Amino acid sequence: MTTFLKGHGTENDFVIIPDPENAIELPPAAVAALCDRRAGIGGDGVLHVVRSAAHPEARHLADEAEWFMDYRNGDGSIAEMCGNGVRVFARYLQYAGHVGEGDLAVATRGGVKKVHIDKEGLVTVGMGRATLPEGDVTVTVDDRSWPARNVNMGNPHAVAFVADLEHAGRLLDPPPFAPAEAYPQGVNVEFVVDRGPGHVAMRVHERGSGETRSCGTGACAVAVATARRDAVDPTVTGTPVTYEIDVPGGRLTITERPDGEIEMTGPAVIVAQGEIDTDWFAAIETVNP
Numbered sequence: 001m002t003t004f005l006k007g008h009g010t011e012n013d014f015v016i017i018p019d020p021e022n023a024i025e026l027p028p029a030a031v032a033a034l035c036d037r038r039a040g041i042g043g044d045g046v047l048h049v050v051r052s053a054a055h056p057e058a059r060h061l062a063d064e065a066e067w068f069m070d071y072r073n074g075d076g077s078i079a080e081m082c083g084n085g086v087r088v089f090a091r092y093l094q095y096a097g098h099v100g101e102g103d104l105a106v107a108t109r110g111g112v113k114k115v116h117i118d119k120e121g122l123v124t125v126g127m128g129r130a131t132l133p134e135g136d137v138t139v140t141v142d143d144r145s146w147p148a149r150n151v152n153m154g155n156p157h158a159v160a161f162v163a164d165l166e167h168a169g170r171l172l173d174p175p176p177f178a179p180a181e182a183y184p185q186g187v188n189v190e191f192v193v194d195r196g197p198g199h200v201a202m203r204v205h206e207r208g209s210g211e212t213r214s215c216g217t218g219a220c221a222v223a224v225a226t227a228r229r230d231a232v233d234p235t236v237t238g239t240p241v242t243y244e245i246d247v248p249g250g251r252l253t254i255t256e257r258p259d260g261e262i263e264m265t266g267p268a269v270i271v272a273q274g275e276i277d278t279d280w281f282a283a284i285e286t287v288n289p
Ligand SMILES: N[C@@H](CCC[C@H](N)C(=O)O)C(=O)O
Pocket: 012, 073, 078, 079, 080, 081, 082, 083, 084, 085, 155, 156, 188, 206, 207, 208, 209, 212, 214, 215, 216, 217, 218
């Protein structure tokens, strides 16, 4: 039997697979089956919880961070980072008794992230710095197109400011973007409207997962794109800037500091724990080796 848990951060939901010694094979088909909302457990992605020392991609980080977040998108693809995922990952480590409240470090494909779990259930993550590659990008939905800001948070984002979040449509498919060379590995697309000073709302279509109810790296990208649109740059002014970002699943608070480091704060919840049926899991791997 393989244990799983289910958790979410602002309703970006994950199947959590604890596997300290990295003994469980997770081919893309197994991840997609676990994330299937009708035939599986259901989730936007999988958080595979592995000791850094036991994973070839994280062994070199084992002295800095005991645990590695081996994150997978719902379609089985691998992504560099997942901001909501890191918060839920930390909450799982606390739930399982591996860590207590306070500070910890989590290894990710995007480097080691510093995390703080507070008494009220909120989790803050040091998300690193954004980079803003030059070049015009256009995002299209149906008969509307918008210029988008290219923001990299370890993973790629295209941030488009729109008049109405409904203009993003049903977001059943990845929104087309141009030029194609802008995102050779695909992109997460955020649609943003202003709500007031330091306050915006967004929807997101995630690479590898479809429309989700929140995206942590996306919220960071939106905060930076909004600041630059408004000619605000903490690395120039020396004054931190904070945005409240409303997502369909709740609210995230994003602060960009004068050194360019971005902090994200939001909730992280464990909702269930169970056992995956051995025969069902084995059959997926047999059919899709
Ligand atoms: N939901 C995540 C982002 C997950 C990765 C993304 N889909 C990608 O492929 O880059 C978040 O909270 O950041």
